[in-house]
Amino acid sequence: MPDAIALLKADHKKVKALFKEADELGERAFAARAKIYAQIERELKLHTKVEETIFYPAVKQKSRAGSDERDAVLEAYEEHAAAKGVMQSLAQTDPKDETYKAKITVLSELIDHHVKEEEGHFFPEARKLLGADRVAELGDEIATAKEEEGAPA
DSSP, X not given: OOOHHHHHHHHHHHHHHHHHHHHTSOTTOHHHHHHHXXXXXXXXXXXXXXXXXXXXHHHHHHSOTTSHHHHHHHHHHHHHHHHHHHHHHHHTSOTTSHHHHHHXXXXXXXXXXXXXXXXXXXXXXXXXXXXXXXXXXXXXXXXXXXXXXXXXX
């Protein structure tokens, strides 16, 4: 079973590909864009759930107040909140509305920034802080949580 960080990186890769697919659609591909966005939304909701309920708490528990790792966890929660706000706005926007595509673009940019920070700084720090065994245990927990939601790990 892959470790937690490998699973989270695989999620990042999948969502990035979906955003690219949505971006490459024509201006009038309303139904196709909405369908791809529904996939993006499902992926992001599950990903944020496992990060917020499994991975982040484990890192936060091992980190000390004021440490880089603790600050990174707190920032990640805030980035998730910003993304959820855009997703909520998208849920209330008709796919034919001229702002729909722009909102997907903004969400994509938020997620891209978040992924770069996680993969560039946070994940390596978390791996050092938690150790290989704990990262592997968290991978099992994440895989189980995804399976319970009906998603492949």
